[in-house]
Amino acid sequence: MRPVRILVAVEFERVAVASRWVDAKWQPSLVVPVEGDADAADETRVERVDSAGALERWRFPSQVVELHPTEGEGYWLNLNSPDPRAFVMWRMRDDADVAPAAYPVVVTLSYHQAARMMDGGEQVDSVPIDPRLRAVLEPYTALHYTPETRRKRKRNDPFAEGAFRRDRDTGPDAPA
Secondary structure, eight states: OOOEEEEEEEEEEEEEOOOSSOSEEEEEEEEEEOSSOGGGOOTTOOEEEEEETTEEEEEEEEEEEEEOGGGHHHHHHHHTSSSOEEEEEEEEOSOTTSSOSEEEEEEEOOHHHHHHHHHTTOEEEEEEOOHHHHHHHHHHHHHHOOOOOOOOOOOOOTTSTTTSOOOTTSSTTOOO
């Protein structure tokens, strides 16, 4: 089954930091759906939103969120958390002359996918989910999430016939 693709814009903030090791901190600040064809998205497009004092904002208007049927449990966990989130995996550019230095690689709404990326050592930050994204995710999750069926386990019964037997003629306490 083909994933559902949603075109989103991701905004990053560059906040000046008073530190001797770094001059600024990058972080995603917003993920919102935008109009357009997700299949024709140019993910390299970037726009400077504003620059005011210690804060710079950059917008990547053509990122894509893919909803996969196999990620139903990750979406369900996200929607049922106290504060549902959109997760942005991002990296810093190697070339310091290219602005902005930070750029998004993957945007997801699945807890599981975000956790796998973090386990792989990637930088993943989250932002509150936009109500319009949530409105798309809820029916999708209802359609594709099926809870794991609980299997009965056979328990060990210490009093069952043959489960515990002490042979008096052999063993450490046997008469000699």
